[in-house]
Amino acid sequence: MNANAQDSPDLVAPPPLTELVPLETLHKLQDRFASLGQVTVCLCDPDGEPITQPTWGSHYSQLIGTSEAGRRAFHDSLRACVREPDVPVPSICHEGMTLYAALIDDDDHRRLGAIVVGTRAAEMPDEHEIYAIAAKYGIDADTLLEATAPEFAWTGGTPEAIHRNADVLADTVATIYSQARRITRQLADLHIVHGIANLLAGTSDLQRILDLTVQRVVEAMNVKACGIRLLNAETGELEIHAVHKLSEEYQGKGAVMLKDNAIDAAAFAGHIVYIEDAATDPRIRYPSNARKEGIVSGLCVPMTYRGETIGVMRLYTSTKWRFSEEQQQLASSIASQAAAAVINQRLIGAQRERDRVRRQMEAAAQIQRRMLPNRAPEHDVLTFGRVYDPSLEVGGDFYDFIHFDDGRIALAIADVVGKGLPAALLMASIRSSLHAHGARGGSAAATVSMVNNDTYRYTLISEFATLAFGTFSADGRTFTYCNAGHVPPVLLRGDRFERLEEGGPIVGVMEGTAYDEGVVSLEPGDVLVFVTDGVTEAMDFHGQQYGWDRVYASILKHRELRAQRLAQQIQWDVRRFVGLAEQADDTTIVTVKVGA
Numbered sequence: 001m002n003a004n005a006q007d008s009p010d011l012v013a014p015p016p017l018t019e020l021v022p023l024e025t026l027h028k029l030q031d032r033f034a035s036l037g038q039v040t041v042c043l044c045d046p047d048g049e050p051i052t053q054p055t056w057g058s059h060y061s062q063l064i065g066t067s068e069a070g071r072r073a074f075h076d077s078l079r080a081c082v083r084e085p086d087v088p089v090p091s092i093c094h095e096g097m098t099l100y101a102a103l104i105d106d107d108d109h110r111r112l113g114a115i116v117v118g119t120r121a122a123e124m125p126d127e128h129e130i131y132a133i134a135a136k137y138g139i140d141a142d143t144l145l146e147a148t149a150p151e152f153a154w155t156g157g158t159p160e161a162i163h164r165n166a167d168v169l170a171d172t173v174a175t176i177y178s179q180a181r182r183i184t185r186q187l188a189d190l191h192i193v194h195g196i197a198n199l200l201a202g203t204s205d206l207q208r209i210l211d212l213t214v215q216r217v218v219e220a221m222n223v224k225a226c227g228i229r230l231l232n233a234e235t236g237e238l239e240i241h242a243v244h245k246l247s248e249e250y251q252g253k254g255a256v257m258l259k260d261n262a263i264d265a266a267a268f269a270g271h272i273v274y275i276e277d278a279a280t281d282p283r284i285r286y287p288s289n290a291r292k293e294g295i296v297s298g299l300c301v302p303m304t305y306r307g308e309t310i311g312v313m314r315l316y317t318s319t320k321w322r323f324s325e326e327q328q329q330l331a332s333s334i335a336s337q338a339a340a341a342v343i344n345q346r347l348i349g350a351q352r353e354r355d356r357v358r359r360q361m362e363a364a365a366q367i368q369r370r371m372l373p374n375r376a377p378e379h380d381v382l383t384f385g386r387v388y389d390p391s392l393e394v395g396g397d398f399y400d401f402i403h404f405d406d407g408r409i410a411l412a413i414a415d416v417v418g419k420g421l422p423a424a425l426l427m428a429s430i431r432s433s434l435h436a437h438g439a440r441g442g443s444a445a446a447t448v449s450m451v452n453n454d455t456y457r458y459t460l461i462s463e464f465a466t467l468a469f470g471t472f473s474a475d476g477r478t479f480t481y482c483n484a485g486h487v488p489p490v491l492l493r494g495d496r497f498e499r500l501e502e503g504g505p506i507v508g509v510m511e512g513t514a515y516d517e518g519v520v521s522l523e524p525g526d527v528l529v530f531v532t533d534g535v536t537e538a539m540d541f542h543g544q545q546y547g548w549d550r551v552y553a554s555i556l557k558h559r560e561l562r563a564q565r566l567a568q569q570i571q572w573d574v575r576r577f578v579g580l581a582e583q584a585d586d587t588t589i590v591t592v593k594v595g596a
Contacts, residue, residue, distance in 0.1 A: 067139055074093055213341075217334055224245060238257070382593070396424065397416075397532045408441070410438050412434055414430060466507075480518070485504070487535075532587065550577065
């Protein structure tokens, strides 16, 4: 093969985007971007035809875009936007939505497709406009009207910022595509040049791959023997993993530590190391063993793939031999191919482990969500709203309700230390303890005290939680509570806020802790709001926290809404504040409104 063949321009059309980047990956990137920016996103081919089903930024946009007329208009706009991306004014699609095409090009500046982002105006159309739009697209007007709020209270960030992020995402997809294509070319070139891939392609057994490699080296290069040693990263030893035509006695001559062996250290530094005479070379640690084995000359080749060296391949001859440049390159290519196979099998094993963990996480998430109440309690005086938004698949926040036969209702909200599966397990433990003791109907302080003792006894010293627990009287006029180090619930009466702080320290730190409890008389019009610190400590891109002042302002602004809508609007206000900034903490909000 021409040495420059792999560097020559590829004159044929590049493979389609989805041939090298899985459609599932594109969908995940699209859905994540749409969720973060609350915008409509669709990936298109170079002609503007959709590659993916669009992810709609809002229910309002979805209602229009999935109608027959809206779908035609959307697809026409996609084609126009992608085919003429340099038009100064972005393509106008549905009412209130403009499209922007972030182009995806390969390394040779050939078009692969585009990420088309649809942003809409923040202003809510008036009722007359909504009915006109509904008629135009054949949508039920009341349904469309209902979809305008609370979604139009959101700005979603400036279009310019969203477009910049779309450009970054397009560059990322192009990079993934280019990397996948380069890997494909490299593997194809190695297969053509060395012909060893045919020996390795038929098995996924790592040991079989290594055994075939050393055997093929001996046969193809006419050497006495070949061995492969892989580095044990924990011990620093180069361990034998495959040999061909080396005696067991020679293999057992002694440990080979990378730090003590100049030849192997040079190979790990990226050099092909030549040994002219193993019996006299001062770098050889076991010259007598080499002489007895009949080894004279040798070659030590790094097993490197994509910049990672995992071991060495050693070639031995029975006579003094100078390896040609071509032989060294052949040995290097075979070693790289073997390294690629080893790394690939390791990655497959790691991926299987990740998949196993992911399945466990998904199962845990389903179990955790089943632990949360599937509906709010029903009461003649009290109405409840709740929002639960974990930052990971499973979270450390939880809330719950306990119903008593005498009409009382207990409410709990908690935030356990940590994230992910460990936090979820701790949450489940605390929830079980809370149900076991809370169902007895004792005082709030006594219940929290028993939960604290259980948490202390049955968990590690580093495992603890904040907890706010209280009970509403049957008539809904009294709330008795105990706050164990949790973000204080707040009571809004008139224009004045009261923080409910009576209680004690977090649960799980010290056994036998005494807790106090507070009692609040409730009046018609009162609003109670319970949150976790994922609300108060939510951060924007500048590292500024949302804080209590904004929480108070949000509650005041939306106090007239129903309890569920109030909880959702508080969440939307937090989301507007943080924008696209990633959040590290779970978000839980429970609201209670007191009626007449």
